[in-house]
Amino acid sequence: NAGVTQTPKFRILKIGQSMTLQCAQDMNHNYMYWYRQDPGMGLKLIYYSVGAGITDKGEVPNGYNVSRSTTEDFPLRLELAAPSQTSVYFCASRSRDRGRDPYNSPLHFGNGTRLTVT
Amino acid sequence: EDKVVQSPLSLVVHEGDTVTLNCSYEVTNFRSLLWYKQEKKAPTFLFMLTSSGIEKKSGRLSSILDKKELFSILNITATQTGDSAVYLCAVRNNAGNMLTFGGGTRLMVKP
Numbered sequence: 001n002a003g004v005t006q007t008p009k010f011r012i013l014k015i016g017q018s019m020t021l022q023c024a025q026d027m028n029h030n031y032m033y034w035y036r037q038d039p040g041m042g043l044k045l046i047y048y049s050v051g052a053g054i055t056d057k058g059e060v061p062n063g064y065n066v067s068r069s070t071t072e073d074f075p076l077r078l079e080l081a082a083p084s085q086t087s088v089y090f091c092a093s094r095s096r097d098r099g100r101d102p103y104n105s106p107l108h109f110g111n112g113t114r115l116t117v118t
Numbered sequence: 119e120d121k122v123v124q125s126p127l128s129l130v131v132h133e134g135d136t137v138t139l140n141c142s143y144e145v146t147n148f149r150s151l152l153w154y155k156q157e158k159k160a161p162t163f164l165f166m167l168t169s170s171g172i173e174k175k176s177g178r179l180s181s182i183l184d185k186k187e188l189f190s191i192l193n194i195t196a197t198q199t200g201d202s203a204v205y206l207c208a209v210r211n212n213a214g215n216m217l218t219f220g221g222g223t224r225l226m227v228k229p
Binding site: 033042043044090108111 | 159206
């Protein structure tokens, strides 16, 4: 049981390049999230998904896109990378526990992707 | 817009000291408050609080929520160097799907 797996761990992009950050979870979680964390700051939600085929914007979606074609995978796409997108990106997932409050399960985080745009 | 503010921003203590970390929040239709510990990589879950006045405890860590005054504290007693980390507080509203995180408190425990 690997939990939440993110790839790559590190990446350097030039301004205007594009890339996809991969996220996969093997816990059969319905809910998946992408956050970014800037130095010394908390986590800001970029996009989230409540299940396959459903995605929604978070606080800071501009410059990013997501898709959720399967329960396991939730890739984050950066088009036309900008220096402002230099950050650490975390993917997270949580279950929908039918036995309890479905909104009160904790997040499980991946180890992050450190992205630098120069 | 939901808001979470943590204090202090950073803290340096010596092993054996007791620390209290603060988290205040403004959220429409509060549902739960969560504490995470972040060392070098991913945040790891510590506590989830939904009811006022009920202390959650795990070893030397404990946390309590005050829904009337809109804050929570995280206490760490007999600190160890392994407690050095950033501690994150987050709140969830009744819409349920999003967590709003505070900026974190960076704790350094010196030997």
